[in-house]
Amino acid sequence: MENRRIKNFINELQNSKSTIFSIIFLIFIVFISVFVFLIPINPDATDTANMLQSPSLSHLFGTDELGRDYLTRTIYGGRVSLIVGVLAMIISTSIGVLVGTISGYFGGKTDNILMRFVDIISSIPWLILVTVISIFLKPGLQAIIIVIGLFTWMEIARLVRAETLSIKEREYVLYAISIGQSSKKIIFKHIIPSVFPTIIIASTTSIADAIMTESSLSFLGLGIQQPMSSWGNLLQNAQANLQSAAYMAILPGVLIILTIYSFNKLGNTLRVIVEPKTAGGER
Structure with a gap:
C-alpha cells in the first residue's frame, strides 16, 4: 500500500507541472516568511523623502505612501497571512472534526441538534457575523485568527459527519x-484515523480559505491593523494610489492568488497519497 501511494505521488508530480510549481512556490513562501528577519530593512521605517517611489535597485518593488520598502512589507505581510491561515485552520479543523465525528457516530437527537446548529451558523452571512464580533474584539492578529477559526469549521464538520456515518457501519x-469498547476509544482509535484522508484534504483547503478570508477582512478594514502588514491590508492601502502606484496592488494580489491556488493544488496532490484509489479513478 505504501509503495502504491509513493508511486501515485511520483506519477502525479511527473504528469502535473502545476503540482511541482505549487509545492516549490509554497516552500519558497514559507522559507522567506520564516527567515524574513534576516533582511536588514525595518518594514515599519518611514522615509518621507522617498514616498511612492517606483521600483528601482534600492527598492525593488518601490515604496508605499510613507516611504516604507514595499517588498519588505509584503514579505512580512505574507508571514502574517500564513500565520493566520495555519492557526485558523488548526482551530476550525479541530472543531469540525470533533463535531462531525460526534454527530455522525451517535446519530439521533445528538446528530439533529448539532447539524441544526451548523445550519444556523452557516446561514448567517460571514460579513455581518464578523462585523458584530469585531465590536467585542479589538481588531488585530489574535482577533482575526479566533474569528476565522471559530466560524469556518461547518463544512469540515459536514464532511467528517458523512464519512463517519459510513465508517461506523464497518465490521471492525x-x-x-x-466487545464493549468505549465510544471515546472507538472515535479516536477507529473513526478519526479512518477519516484522516478527508481531514488532510480539508485542512489544506481550510488554509487557503482562511488566507482569503483574512485578506478580505483586512481589505475592508476589519482585520490586521497598521502598522502590521498583511496581504489584505496592503491591498487596502493600495486603493488610494492605484493611478500613481499600481505596483502596490499587483504584488500582494498576485501572491494571494498564487498562494491560495498552491494550497488547493497541494490538497489534490495529498489525496493521491492518502486516497490512491480515488486518485487513480480521477485519472
Missing part, C-alpha cells in the same frame, strides 16, 4: 462496539 467498528 461494529466488532469494537460488540
